[in-house]
Amino acid sequence: xxxxxxxxxxxxxxxxxxxxxxxxxxxxxxxxxxxxxxxxxxxxxxxxxxxxxxxxxxxxxxxxxxxxxxxxxxxxxxxxxxxxxxxxxxxxxxxxxxxxxxxxxxxxxxxxx
Amino acid sequence: xxxxxxxxxxxxxxxxxxxxxxxxxxxxxxxxxxxxxxxxxxxxxxxxxxxxxxxxxxxxxxxxxxxxxxxxxxxxxxxxxxxxxxxxxxxxxxxxxxxxxxxxxxxxxxxx
Numbered sequence: 001x002x003x004x005x006x007x008x009x010x011x012x013x014x015x016x017x018x019x020x021x022x023x024x025x026x027x028x029x030x031x032x033x034x035x036x037x038x039x040x041x042x043x044x045x046x047x048x049x050x051x052x053x054x055x056x057x058x059x060x061x062x063x064x065x066x067x068x069x070x071x072x073x074x075x076x077x078x079x080x081x082x083x084x085x086x087x088x089x090x091x092x093x094x095x096x097x098x099x100x101x102x103x104x105x106x107x108x109x110x111x112x113x
Numbered sequence: 114x115x116x117x118x119x120x121x122x123x124x125x126x127x128x129x130x131x132x133x134x135x136x137x138x139x140x141x142x143x144x145x146x147x148x149x150x151x152x153x154x155x156x157x158x159x160x161x162x163x164x165x166x167x168x169x170x171x172x173x174x175x176x177x178x179x180x181x182x183x184x185x186x187x188x189x190x191x192x193x194x195x196x197x198x199x200x201x202x203x204x205x206x207x208x209x210x211x212x213x214x215x216x217x218x219x220x221x222x223x224x225x
Binding site for chain 2: 058
């Protein structure tokens with residue numbers, strides 16, 4: 001089955017530690033995205049990538065980093081510089097950067113203790 | 114600036130009709146999306162409007178007026194499983210790489 005996978009579903013880390021969230025898609029989509037969602041709020045774009053080996057900052061990129069070495073994979077690292085990392089993180093992909101809808105993964109809920 | 118407004122919460126009765134409104138002010142417009150999101154889950158695509166008018170898809174319909182910066186999602190014959198958050202998202206201009214800007218979502222509670 002084609003889709004987007006994110007693992008794990010729940011992740012706990014101590015303050016000051018970097019943590020990497022995985023996102024894999026087998027839809028052959030060119031574009032991939034990372035969003036953050038806080039309670040009662042909409043999705044805010046962290047980073048996006050329109051093609052392999054290229055990515056751009058979204059609206060709230062500070063304290064995060066990404067890589068796009070393979071078309072299928074777009075991991076997100078939450079660094080210790082992110083002041084309030086506890087949130088629900090959603091990865092999405094779309095066929096291209098045009099008018100295509102975005103397909104979302106199941107999300108990872110990160111809690112920093 | 115970029116702004117998308119939706120009501121925070123709505124309540125409706127099973128079997129009824131509910132309309133969820135979305136108003137937007139964005140720099141550039143290349144379409145409006147509606148997503149459904151159950152608590153703790155991923156958003157799923159419901160509808161897409163780029164031209165003015167009504168798009169119907171089963172029990173769900175979505176309307177767009179570009180001149181008014183306004184859209185609504187209409188849900189008919191409400192079912193208990195329709196209890197969820199509904200997210201309005203606007204696709205920006207080409208110079209913003211067509212990024213999606215999301216509203217805060219409307220939490221819909223369907224009561225028996």
